[in-house]
Amino acid sequence: MNAERLLQHYEQIADAPDAITRLRRFILDLAVRGKLVPQDFEDEPASELLKRIAEEKARLLKAGEIRTPKPLGAVVDAPFSIPSNWSWSQIAEIGIISPRNDAPDALETSFVPMPLIAAEYGVANRHEVRTWGEIKKGYTHFAEGDVGLAKITPCFENGKSTVFRNLTGGIGSGTTELHVVRPLLVVADYILLFWKSPHFIETGIPKMTGTAGQKRVPTDYFANSPFPLAPLAEQHRIVAKVDELMALCDNLEAARTERETKRDRLAAASLARLNSPDPETFRDDARFVLDALQALTARPDQIKQLRQTILNLAVRGKLVSQDPADEPAEELLELITAERDALVRRKEIRREAPLEPVTARDCPHAIPSSWAWSRVGDAVLFTQYGSSQKSHASQNGVPVLTMGNIQDGSVIWGNEKRIPESSDDLPALYLKTSDLLYNRTNSAELVGKTGIYRGQNDVRTFASYLIRLRPSLLHSSPVYLNVAMNAPSFRETQIVPLIKKQTGQANVSGSALKNMLIPIPPLAEQHRIVAKFDELMAHCDQLETSLTIADETRRRLLDALLAEALAPVNAEALQEAAE
Structure with missing residues (x-):
């Protein structure tokens, strides 16, 4: 019987997303086609x-x-x-x-x-x-x-x-x-x-x-x-065989569930130890997770959890080692303040009221001694609301980026709506490379998402429900700031408590944004964090790709085995069965 090879190879296809469901359907399909049990010509x-x-x-x-x-x-x-x-x-x-x-x-x-x-x-x-x-x-x-x-x-x-x-x-x-x-x-x-x-x-x-x-x-x-x-006798044999194979499917499903539950628990426990690190065991915990990534991650949602953990480690000073020779972050913030003051003197930006100093009581979590907590508004040169001019679908004019263009920490293209180049909002609201865009109005689960703009200078603008943050390219890493503002800990402590719902949407204002707290490492460490972050995210991408390829391979093998099992049995084989 052609179906035998499917059962022989089941272990190879068991982790395909729909393997057991398809196996159950396949058993029923074989049953009604006379392929599940041999025919007895004495019936x-x-x-x-x-x-x-x-x-x-x-x-x-x-x-x-x-x-x-x-x-x-x-x-x-x-x-x-x-x-x-x-x-x-x-x-x-x-x-x-x-x-x-x-x-x-x-x-x-x-x-x-x-x-x-x-x-x-x-x-x-x-x-x-x-x-x-x-x-x-x-x-x-x-x-x-x-x-x-x-x-x-x-x-x-x-x-x-x-x-x-x-x-x-x-x-x-x-x-x-x-x-x-x-x-x-x-x-x-x-x-x-x-x-x-x-x-x-x-x-x-x-x-x-x-x-x-x-x-x-x-x-x-x-x-x-x-x-x-x-034939009536074969009907009884078919029903008995279907019952037997469905019980096997139940066992396979239970075993798979148990296997996934154990893996989920191990992954959750391992990531929890990293999200709430113990200073004495952290290095060993981190080494275990990194060495066991492939065993711990079997589904895309687990890769997402891993990415979130990496983001949290980055903003807690746990992703790379500190170097005592680095210039402290407090001095870095002073340089950013001086650069901002120079822009004010040249009348390129307006002077704004100083923000409240950060006190020890304000700090959401511990950071290394060479780091500093800063208000977001003090960590960048300025913030700015986007264009309120209504945009239209057009082939001409300046593209306007919207909330949909911010995805997974990046700014993507594809919005066809534009405003005229003669708009009063321009050229002041043209984007420059490494600007950050913060989404101030969206659904409660999406408001506050931030992305880094990597396009050309002075070719795109942004809509009014986005806020542009202009980082100092001399004294900060825009990529690090983007990582920090997308970290789960930043969202949980700085964005979620401030969400105000209006007409079915959530809103976190520009004033609230400027007062949010962000952990700032020394500049050299920011660059090391970004390099390590990119390395680990590339590893996550590879894991995600390998999972997709493995799932596709299992699915193709399952398709091939099902097709083979349902293929007509040749006359010679049928005669052998009759004899």
Whole structure:
């Protein structure tokens, strides 16, 4: 059987994002195509089973137990090949469609609303106990062993269907959004696995009728679409094999969940030790994380957590070693102040009121002794709101950067809206290389994001809900400032407490921005931090790429194995199986 190789290679594909889900679908697909268990040519052929079903229907009709069924047409277009001892049939041919119950009103019975029907194969229906008089009218009838199919969207697409079992009083009724069949001489679970198979669901979706949100599977598709009928003995073997393989999937899923849970806990604990570092163990903790990165990270969300940790380490003085020979940050801030004063004297910027000094009580966390806490407004030369002039889609004029252009600490291009070059806001609001753009108005989770502009001087401007920060290129590293303003610790301590919601959006003003606290290292250390940060981010990029490639490789292997498993078995192999 072609499917064997898939199971042999399962360990290689187990970590593909949807491997187990696809394996479950694949098992059902094999089952309804006659590829899950070998055929036994000693079995009574399905054609003989159909004759016996027809005789049973005639007996029930003569006894007055069923109504005269509608005449059936022949199955014309077989959707796929099936074994020679199988037959194409229809649900209406092998059972009683929409059966009715007759029982005393006082009898305790089962009521099954849609939420009590599972989408997963092998999960039994649940029920509520009610008297038959309460539920006999206005609901769909069924009895023990009947098979129900959810006909409304999205329940049908999700695979909601069940064999009704353990019904109180042996009968029940339920949601009107069900098609029901009472099988005759056919294994109910075999019908169920066909209804949950990808073929039946995917073929049925285009045939649904009605308006969006209220589409339903028509009775004709339910009752008269081609049904691959296996010999009765093989139906029992197929159901047993499906149950066995679904239990294997459960075990694989549980093992994968346990494996991922352990890895998640180890990764979370390791990153937590870095985010709240112990001075005595920090170096060993950091070395462990860096050495074990590949083992600790198996999903993109874990890479994101790692990036956030690196940002926090950068602004705590834990990413690189301090050098006592570096010029202290306090002296650096004095040089920035002097440069700002020179701009004021040359009337290139306006003089602003001095900001409050930083006190020890203000400081959010510990930093090395050579560092200094500074107000953002004191760490840059000036801040400035963007253009309030309305922009328009145009091929001419000056591009206007907006909140959407700030992504993951960078400023990206692609905004087609522009303002005229003659605008009164220009040239004062032209951007220069290494300017920082801070998003002052956005949703609560995005307000405060900052990006560094790496484009050309004097070719782009920015919108009014952005604030430009102009760093000193002589006495600071704009990249370090950008890293620090994107660190989770900066957001948690400086931005989140200041968010003011207005008309569904959050706002953190320019005045609040200037008063935020930012940790400033010596300039030489800023450059070392940036170099180490870039190195580690490149490593994260490589890890992310390797995860993507590994996932794609697993997915391709899974696709190949599924295609091979579903490939027709050649006649020679079939003859060998018969012998």
